[in-house]
Amino acid sequence: MIIGTVAVTRSMVLAELAAAAFLLAFVGIFASFSVGIPTPGFLAVGIPVSRGHYFSSILSALALQFAVDWLFWFALMGTVYFPIARRGRRSKSPLA
Numbered sequence: 001m002i003i004g005t006v007a008v009t010r011s012m013v014l015a016e017l018a019a020a021a022f023l024l025a026f027v028g029i030f031a032s033f034s035v036g037i038p039t040p041g042f043l044a045v046g047i048p049v050s051r052g053h054y055f056s057s058i059l060s061a062l063a064l065q066f067a068v069d070w071l072f073w074f075a076l077m078g079t080v081y082f083p084i085a086r087r088g089r090r091s092k093s094p095l096a
Contacts, residue, residue: 013081013085017074017077017078017081018074020073020077021071021073021074021077022070024069024070024073025041025066025067025069025070025073026066028041028042028065028069028073029041029062029065029069032065039065039069039072040068040069041065041067041068041069041072042065042069044064044065044068045061045064045065045068
């Protein structure tokens with residue numbers, strides 16, 4: 001029986017990081033309102049845009065919170081993953 005190997009490409013890793021960041025941002029909305037844990041998106045929504053002007057609807061505030069949380073988690077996981085992956089590739093090279 002021949003078992004093929006699957007090469008994990010950079011786009012596959014980015015898709016997995018984006019999906020994980022999506023789930024963490026979704027959980028962050030519930031954590032900020034039900035438990036009271038402030039997430040970066042919750043803090044960004046709390047910053048007033050200008051005097052007397054707040055978000056026109058609750059839906060736009062939630063969208064901003066979700067987008068900031070998603071971007072935060074995606075950037076954090078990418079910042080952690082890619083240097084570790086690069087270090088792993090260098091140590092396995094036969095010329096090193």
